Structure formats: C-alpha cells, structure tokens
Amino acid sequence: MARKVLVLGEVRDGLLRNVSFEAVAAGKTAAEGGEVIGVLIGDSVSALTQGMIHYGADRVVTVEDEKLKQYTSDGFSQALMAVINSESPEGLIFGHTALGKDLAPKIAAKMESGLISDVTSLEEAGGNLVFTRPIYSGKAFEKKIVTDGILFATIRPNNIAPLEKDESRSGDVTSVSAEIKELRTIIKEVVRKASEGVDLSEAKVIIAGGRGVKSEEGFEPLKELAAVLNGAVGASRGACDADYCDYSLQIGQTGKVVTPDLYIACGISGAIQHLAGMSNSKVIVAINKDPEANIFKVADYGIVGDLFEVVPMLTEEFKKLKVNA
Amino acid sequence: MNIYVLMKRTFDTEEKITISGGKINEDGAEFIINPYDEYAIEEAIQVRDAQGGEVTVVSVGTEEAEKQLRTALAMGVDKAVLINTEDDLEDGDPFTTAKILSEYLKDKDADLIIGGNVAIDGGSGQVGPRVAELLGITYVTTITKLEISGSSATVVRDVEGDSEVIETSLPLLVTAQQGLNEPRYPSLPGIMKAKKKPLDELELDDLGLDEDDVEAKTKTIEIYLPPKKEAGKVLEGELEDQVKELVNLLHTESKVV
Ligand SMILES: Cc1cc2nc3c(=O)[nH]c(=O)nc-3n(C[C@H](O)[C@H](O)[C@H](O)COP(=O)(O)OP(=O)(O)OC[C@H]3O[C@@H](n4cnc5c(N)ncnc54)[C@H](O)[C@@H]3O)c2cc1C
Ligand SMILES: Cc1cc2nc3c(=O)[nH]c(=O)nc-3n(C[C@H](O)[C@H](O)[C@H](O)COP(=O)(O)OP(=O)(O)OC[C@H]3O[C@@H](n4cnc5c(N)ncnc54)[C@H](O)[C@@H]3O)c2cc1C
Numbered sequence: 001m002a003r004k005v006l007v008l009g010e011v012r013d014g015l016l017r018n019v020s021f022e023a024v025a026a027g028k029t030a031a032e033g034g035e036v037i038g039v040l041i042g043d044s045v046s047a048l049t050q051g052m053i054h055y056g057a058d059r060v061v062t063v064e065d066e067k068l069k070q071y072t073s074d075g076f077s078q079a080l081m082a083v084i085n086s087e088s089p090e091g092l093i094f095g096h097t098a099l100g101k102d103l104a105p106k107i108a109a110k111m112e113s114g115l116i117s118d119v120t121s122l123e124e125a126g127g128n129l130v131f132t133r134p135i136y137s138g139k140a141f142e143k144k145i146v147t148d149g150i151l152f153a154t155i156r157p158n159n160i161a162p163l164e165k166d167e168s169r170s171g172d173v174t175s176v177s178a179e180i181k182e183l184r185t186i187i188k189e190v191v192r193k194a195s196e197g198v199d200l201s202e203a204k205v206i207i208a209g210g211r212g213v214k215s216e217e218g219f220e221p222l223k224e225l226a227a228v229l230n231g232a233v234g235a236s237r238g239a240c241d242a243d244y245c246d247y248s249l250q251i252g253q254t255g256k257v258v259t260p261d262l263y264i265a266c267g268i269s270g271a272i273q274h275l276a277g278m279s280n281s282k283v284i285v286a287i288n289k290d291p292e293a294n295i296f297k298v299a300d301y302g303i304v305g306d307l308f309e310v311v312p313m314l315t316e317e318f319k320k321l322k323v324n325a
Numbered sequence: 326m327n328i329y330v331l332m333k334r335t336f337d338t339e340e341k342i343t344i345s346g347g348k349i350n351e352d353g354a355e356f357i358i359n360p361y362d363e364y365a366i367e368e369a370i371q372v373r374d375a376q377g378g379e380v381t382v383v384s385v386g387t388e389e390a391e392k393q394l395r396t397a398l399a400m401g402v403d404k405a406v407l408i409n410t411e412d413d414l415e416d417g418d419p420f421t422t423a424k425i426l427s428e429y430l431k432d433k434d435a436d437l438i439i440g441g442n443v444a445i446d447g448g449s450g451q452v453g454p455r456v457a458e459l460l461g462i463t464y465v466t467t468i469t470k471l472e473i474s475g476s477s478a479t480v481v482r483d484v485e486g487d488s489e490v491i492e493t494s495l496p497l498l499v500t501a502q503q504g505l506n507e508p509r510y511p512s513l514p515g516i517m518k519a520k521k522k523p524l525d526e527l528e529l530d531d532l533g534l535d536e537d538d539v540e541a542k543t544k545t546i547e548i549y550l551p552p553k554k555e556a557g558k559v560l561e562g563e564l565e566d567q568v569k570e571l572v573n574l575l576h577t578e579s580k581v582v
Contacts, residue, residue: 148540
C-alpha cells in the first residue's frame with residue numbers, strides 16, 4: 001500500500017545529522033512506493049533541503065521561525081503539526097535521538113496514534129510493515145505492527161543504511177508557516193560538553209574506556225588508537241563518574257546507544273546498563289585484565305591483559321597495517 | 326504541593342532472559358521498581374520534604390505490582406494507587422498506559438508529576454510525554470536537576486551529554502535520568518509504616534474507561550532472543566602475538582578495518 005510519509009530531518013551545528021538520511025531510507029521502505037517528504041524545522045534550514053533530496057526524499061517542506069532556533073517540544077510540535085495538517089501523511093519517521101525521543105510521544109498523543117520507538121529495522125512482510133526493536137535492555141527483540149491509525153516510528157541511529165547519495169536528484173521545496181506561540185519552556189543556557197571530532201552515535205569505530213583506564217591521562221593511549229582507526233572515543237559510566245572523561249562520552253542505557261562496526265572495550269567490566277548501549281555493535285573486542293569480566297561474554301575477540309600494555313601495541317600494529325595497505 | 330509519581334514494575338534485566346510460548350518467561354524472575362522510577366520516587370520525596378505536601382505513587386498493572394508500590398511507600402511516599410487492568414485488558418501499548426494514567430490524573434490538580442525517562446523492559450520512553458500532552462501540561466524529559474520555587478521551576482536536562490538549563494512553571498511533568506539523585510533504601514521503620522499507608526486499587530470502570538477507549542494502536546507479533554553469538558575467542562600466547570593475531574583477525578576475518 002503506497003503511503004505518503006513525512007521524515008523529520010535533524011540539524012546539529014548547521015548540518016544534517018546522519019540519522020536524517022537513515023530516516024529517509026526508512027521512510028522509503030515505509031512509503032511502499034508512495035511519496036517521501038523531508039521536513040526541516042529551525043530558524044534557518046533552507047540551505048539544507050538539498051541534502052534530504054540527494055539522499056532520497058521526493059520533496060522537502062520547511063518551517064522557519066526565530067523561535068525555532070533551539071529545539072523545544074512546544075515550538076517543534078506546533079511547527080510539525082502545521083506540516084501534518086497541510087500534508088495529511090500516512091506515515092511519520094523521526095530519529096530516536098534526544099530530540100526524537102522528546103518530541104515523538106507528544107505528537108503521537110496529539111494524533112491519538114501509536115508509536116513504535118527505537119526501531120532497528122523495518123520491512124514489508126505478509127502485507128504488513130513490520131518493525132523490529134530491542135527490548136529488555138537489548139537482551140531480546142520484538143517485532144511490531146501498527147494496528148490502528150498512522151504509521152509512526154523513531155529509528156535508532158546507525159542501524160538502517162542510508163540510500164546512496166545522488167546529487168542529480170531534484171525535488172520541490174516549499175515552506176509552511178506556523179504561528180509559534182506560547183513556549184512554556186525557556187532554555188536559559190546550554191552547557192556543551194559534546195566533544196569535538198566524530199559523533200559517537202555515528203562512528204564506525206569506537207574505542208571505549210572504563211574505570212580500568214584509571215585517570216584522565218589514561219585515556220591518551222585510547223585517543224591515539226582512535227586516531228589511527230579514524231574512530232571516536234567512548235566511555236563507561238564508571239569512567240565518567242570517576243571524572244576521567246566527560247559524560248558526553250558515556251555509552252549505555254543512560255548514555256548513547258551505539259552500533260559501530262568495531263567496538264573496543266578497554267577496562268570495562270560489562271554491566272548490563274553498558275551492554276544495553278553497545279551490544280549490537282558488529283564486532284566487539286574486549287581488553288580486560290580480569291578473565292572473568294562479563295564483557296568477554298559479548299566479545300567476539302578478547303585479550304586478557306593490562307590495557308596500558310595492549311592498547312599502545314595495537315596502535316603500532318594498526319599503523320603498520322595502514323602503511324602496508 | 327500535590328505530587329504524583331508514575332511507577333512501573335519491571336523485569337530485572339540483569340537476570341537471564343528466556344522465552345517460552347512466544348513470551349518472555351517470567352517464572353521465577355526477579356521484578357523491581359523500574360530503576361529510573363526510583364529516581365522519580367526519591368525526587369518526589371525530597372521536593373515534598375522541602376516544600377510540604379503529599380506524594381502519591383501510581384502504577385498501571387496487575388496485583389503483582391503491589392509489592393513495588395509497598396516499597397515506594399516504605400521509601401517515604403504517602404499514598405499508593407494501583408490501576409489494575411487484569412480483568413479488563415489482554416494487551417496494551419504505551420498509548421494504552423498513557424491514556425489510563427491521564428484519565429486517572431486529569432482531575433487530581435497535580436502540581437508536579439515525575440516519571441522515569443524509560444522503562445528498562447519496554448524501552449519506549451513514551452509514557453511521560455504522552456501523559457503530559459494528554460493533561461495539557463508542560464514536560465521536560467531526562468532531567469538531572471530540579472529546583473522549585475513558588476510556581477516556577479528550573480530544570481537541568483541531559484541532552485546526549487550536553488546540559489540544558491530550562492526555566493518553566495508548574496504544573497509540570499518531568500522524567501528522571503540517572504544522576505538526578507541517589508535513591509534511598511527503605512528503612513525498617515519505613516517498612517513498618519508502609520503497612521498502614523493507603524494502597525488503593527482502581528479498575529478501568531472507576532475511571533469511566535472502556536476497553537475500547539484504551540485499545541492498543543500497535544501489536545507485538547513476535548518476541549525473540551538475538552541469535553546466540555558464538556563464544557568469543559579469547560586469544561592466547563605471548564601478548565605481542567595476541568595483538569598481531571587480533572589485528573589480523575579484524576582485518577581479514579571480520580574485515581572491519
Ligand atoms: C540506572 C542505571 C543506569 C546506568 N547506566 C549506565 C550507562 O548508561 N552506561 C554505563 O556504562 N554504565 C551505566 N550504569 C553503571 C553500571 O552499572 C556500571 O557501574 C558501570 O558500567 C561500570 O563501569 P566500568 O565497567 O568502567 O567499571 P568497573 O565495573 O569498575 O570495571 C572496571 C574494569 O576494568 C578492569 N581493569 C582494571 N584495570 C585494568 C587494566 N589496567 N587493564 C585492563 N583492565 C583493567 C577491571 O578488571 C574491571 O573489569 C548504570 C547504572 C544504573 C544503576
Ligand atoms: C493490560 C496491559 C497489557 C500489556 N501487554 C503488553 C504486551 O504484551 N507487550 C508489550 O510490549 N507491552 C504491553 N503492555 C504495555 C507495557 O506494559 C507498558 O506499560 C507500556 O508499553 C509503557 O511502555 P514502556 O514499557 O516502553 O514504558 P516507557 O514509556 O519507557 O516508561 C517511561 C516511564 O513511564 C512510566 N510508566 C511506564 N509504564 C507505566 C505503568 N504501567 N504504570 C505507571 N507508570 C508507567 C514510568 O515512570 C516509566 O519510567 C501492556 C499494558 C497493559 C496495560
């Protein structure tokens with residue numbers, strides 16, 4: 001059944017986040033041949049519309065307003081409802097990001113619709129669109145279908161492959177005006193801690209450190225390894241709580257959920273709340289001096305040893321590999 | 326201050342999970358207060374102690390949730406309410422739960438409602454914002470700090486590691502993130518007192534709801550465990566050789582670098 005699907009693009013630091021393109025790909029599947037419409041909301045988003053189209057959106061609708069410079073649930077929901085009212089879509093896809101998690105349930109409540117959150121894949125099967133999502137902290141999965149009303153889902157970043165970028169694609173861009181009034185929450189200040197460099201939730205390689213890293217300086221060898229592999233540095237809660245690194249690096253249930261191709265856990269014991277954020281990684285390597293550590297149960301490869309010995313050796317070996325390649 | 330806490334009884338996901346008859350096997354499993362709801366309970370108690378008022382904890386579920394409600398009472402909550410759906414509903418989804426909670430809350434004049442940001446079993450993170458929207462009140466999710474003065478509130482929200490300082494006003498619904506506080510353990514006197522505190526039970530009827538009003542909008546058609554990973558390979562031999570082998574495996578076998 002062909003459907004008209006709206007896909008919310010997400011802007012960070014003036015650029016579209018990757019999850020926007022993944023959402024377009026999910027939107028294509030959900031549309032089953034119908035139209036995929038990118039939606040961009042902000043104070044100035046016109047320059048970004050082509051990105052959505054190059055990655056597969058048929059056209060783009062923007063809502064621009066000074067009051068939409070920063071995300072607020074009141075502001076963005078008013079903007080989005082204006083688009084929904086003018087387009088009457090049969091499907092909606094957002095990223096399962098801080099923004100998507102905050103906004104999607106509000107929109108679902110406004111429309112009295114269902115919402116399938118944190119989807120890692122979707123496919124057409126037996127006349128239904130079937131959504132797969134992790135449950136029980138990632139220890140199990142469920143397949144869900146929508147039984148009534150609009151098809152609405154948020155997708156977990158880095159799980160659904162974006163379509164090939166095609167710069168020759170073109171599509172209409174229109175704008176919808178929305179009266180943004182009565183913002184009941186006012187953002188007084190944003191304390192940015194997110195580190196420079198690769199966005200963790202989008203990184204292909206992550207080198208993560210835990211309490212075993214022992215100090216802020218202890219992260220240096222991990223950073224060097226990450227640099228050689230073009231990866232990002234992550235951390236366990238244990239390392240964040242001990243002040244070895246910033247909370248923006250935290251991976252897990254209360255931190256970021258990541259699905260890189262390669263996850264190297266250094267001095268991390270493997271608590272369930274940590275595993276919930278990384279157990280879907282394609283290949284997991286554990287480096288821990290305790291052979292009984294839980295992390296070895298989810299690891300594809302393990303080295304029992306001192307991370308301060310192993311990590312620099314790994315860096316050297318990978319450097320050699322790069323030179324020979 | 327009239328404070329409500331939304332609490333879910335959840336499966337302890339630290340336990341081993343098995344499936345039988347297409348469902349998560351609950352026999353002999355450990356059930357707990359959803360960890361993020363423990364932060365919610367603690368915060369509610371602290372706000373009440375500072376500002377005065379009363380804390381009521383509400384759960385939608387079955388009789389079995391009484392145990393977790395009693396624990397909340399033992400921590401210091403004043404009243405508990407169980408909305409028992411056992412006789413009325415087979416299935417539900419976040420729409421169902423939020424609709425029931427909002428029907429219960431709509432005439433309660435709550436100043437502050439605190440929930441968890443996510444349930445560790447269902448994992449949708451929908452119930453809090455949905456309830457706020459249905460009640461027409463403001464919400465802030467994943468909070469790590471809450472300060473109330475008069476009818477205004479200053480909240481710190483965790484946004485993927487960044488912090489937003491937000492000013493807003495009551496009535497307000499917030500959802501708790503780890504770091505908000507350190508939940509207390511129930512004390513022995515607390516446990517004794519809890520036995521005498523009110524634990525009311527309601528059914529859909531009492532809220533003027535029909536099964537049709539809360540019928541789920543989504544349906545689970547399959548639950549499964551991830552394919553069992555082959556036991557990981559713990560490398561052996563001289564450390565130097567292990568490192569070489571690992572790089573080789575990542576390059577040639579799993580082809581990730
Ligand atoms: C509600 C809730 C939410 C939570 N959310 C998260 C979350 O999102 N993310 C998260 O990570 N945690 C989370 N936690 C915390 C979690 O339970 C663990 O406490 C935490 O993950 C432990 O961090 P760790 O593995 O670094 O530390 P530890 O458990 O202390 O492990 C350190 C490991 O390092 C090893 N080690 C020490 N020295 C060396 C060395 N020189 N070389 C090699 N190995 C060494 C040790 O053998 C040990 O296995 C949460 C907890 C709760 C209650
Ligand atoms: C009769 C019935 C049968 C159900 N059967 C199923 C089923 O078979 N499969 C299925 O997947 N789901 C089922 N559900 C729904 C499920 O149990 C959850 O209540 C609902 O989906 C909430 O979603 P979540 O677990 O993702 O919670 P989240 O939205 O992640 O929870 C966030 C927060 O909302 C609050 N909250 C969540 N649930 C409750 C609650 N029950 N009571 C009070 N506060 C709460 C808590 O503060 C929690 O921290 C059923 C629900 C009902 C009522």
